[in-house]
Amino acid sequence: MTEERKLETGRLAVGTRIAYGCGDTACNIVFGMISTLLTLFYTDYAGVSLLTVGTVMLVSRIFDGTSDVIMGFIVNRTHSKWGKARPWIIWMAIPYCITAVALFTIPQTGGSLQFWYIFVTYNLCTTVLYTAINVPYGTLSTMMTRSSHERDLLSVFRMAMAPVGRIIAVTFTQPVVKLFGDDQAAWVKAMALWAGIALVMLAVCFWKCEETVQIEAAQTAKVPLGQNLKALFVNQYFWSTLVMWTVTVVHGTIVGTSLPYYCKYIFGNDTWMYSVLYLAETGTLVIGAMLCPLLLRRYGKRNMSLVGAAVAVAAQAAVLLNPYSFPWLLGASIVRALGEAPLTALVFGMMGDVVEFGQWKTHIRQEALIFGGGSLGFKIGSGVTSSLLTRMLDGAGYISSTGQAVVQPQSAVDMIRNIYVWGPTIVWVVAVAALVLYKLDDKSPMIMKELAEREARGEL
Numbered sequence: 001m002t003e004e005r006k007l008e009t010g011r012l013a014v015g016t017r018i019a020y021g022c023g024d025t026a027c028n029i030v031f032g033m034i035s036t037l038l039t040l041f042y043t044d045y046a047g048v049s050l051l052t053v054g055t056v057m058l059v060s061r062i063f064d065g066t067s068d069v070i071m072g073f074i075v076n077r078t079h080s081k082w083g084k085a086r087p088w089i090i091w092m093a094i095p096y097c098i099t100a101v102a103l104f105t106i107p108q109t110g111g112s113l114q115f116w117y118i119f120v121t122y123n124l125c126t127t128v129l130y131t132a133i134n135v136p137y138g139t140l141s142t143m144m145t146r147s148s149h150e151r152d153l154l155s156v157f158r159m160a161m162a163p164v165g166r167i168i169a170v171t172f173t174q175p176v177v178k179l180f181g182d183d184q185a186a187w188v189k190a191m192a193l194w195a196g197i198a199l200v201m202l203a204v205c206f207w208k209c210e211e212t213v214q215i216e217a218a219q220t221a222k223v224p225l226g227q228n229l230k231a232l233f234v235n236q237y238f239w240s241t242l243v244m245w246t247v248t249v250v251h252g253t254i255v256g257t258s259l260p261y262y263c264k265y266i267f268g269n270d271t272w273m274y275s276v277l278y279l280a281e282t283g284t285l286v287i288g289a290m291l292c293p294l295l296l297r298r299y300g301k302r303n304m305s306l307v308g309a310a311v312a313v314a315a316q317a318a319v320l321l322n323p324y325s326f327p328w329l330l331g332a333s334i335v336r337a338l339g340e341a342p343l344t345a346l347v348f349g350m351m352g353d354v355v356e357f358g359q360w361k362t363h364i365r366q367e368a369l370i371f372g373g374g375s376l377g378f379k380i381g382s383g384v385t386s387s388l389l390t391r392m393l394d395g396a397g398y399i400s401s402t403g404q405a406v407v408q409p410q411s412a413v414d415m416i417r418n419i420y421v422w423g424p425t426i427v428w429v430v431a432v433a434a435l436v437l438y439k440l441d442d443k444s445p446m447i448m449k450e451l452a453e454r455e456a457r458g459e460l
Helices: 003-008 014-035 037-044 050-076 086-102 111-144 148-179 184-208 216-220 225-233 236-265 273-321 326-362 367-395 410-437 440-456
Strands: none
Touching (some): 014 037, 037 148, 086 184, 225 326, 236 410, 273 440, 326 367
């Protein structure tokens, strides 16, 4: 067997791929709630002002700016009987689920106490514990196999199963909240139910996914912090995939945050329309992601994602033709999801290739740091987008409440419509631009061949 073929071995069982996908299902059960319905809960059930919510989310990004990179270095220096990345999934699972429930137990006091409660629980859950799970989780895929195709399949399973977490939590939360009494206590009960499901799935991911990739040259290298960061910054494809990953989360945050307001104040329905629209989009996204392997070898990650991003732009632009029709919005959401599917499903396979490219270019292997930097873009994209949306609504005169019926000013209703219609259009145009510049698919075979030759000599 040639050295480059040795690097391409590492076929994973379907059960292992599903177990790996369970990790992102669990993360999205919790983080899906945080990035979509949490703002609605704060404003319309806890009575927190939009200015307070937006300020917390914006200030929190300062901490997120360093936590992911720090976690990347921590993972690189972790040594346990389970490996470097895998143990963090089980170590952080219970604290993460507990803090997720704590987000919804905000005291009904008002003023500074509410601000500090939201600030502490939000940062503990997202900045600290989510980071301590998600960075190792993403890194784990590069430690399970060196095969680019197998990493692509792990990415497909991950992103086909991630929307299932959002479906479980986001789609069913509002009906469950209505069932439990439609008050703050009902939200706490619903989140506790979702957190319990997430905990089981994180345990499955931990037990079934093992680290098998061992590179002696990488383990013995002692790379200073400055040299590590320089190697990351000169990796041009890291920046490309960072933009692509950020696009997917910004889109999800815009749609997830604005759609419940859209249904409530434009369609006049806060019971089932949001759930149907969200389920249609995420369900289609799952189906589209599962179909990607059928075309992957023939067309490649970049080409499939580029065509899909163009379809997403066209579908979202079509919303402008009839933004007040529920059936029209439903159809546009389904087509848009088909366009989103390739990039959403394959972006983590791209990041695995970026790890190999970085090693080839700089002689430094940076699995955890690359995925940590990507996670930074993910969370900053989500947090800044949430903060921007709340400030735009606040500036338009949106009125917060504690569950009672409120008549919003027309300026606020117009802002809700504009956010939902124009936001996704802009972010998918950015995705098209990033994919046009991404050329790594064609270079990967040559890179893997040269890496095999180097590693055979004990070099990086």
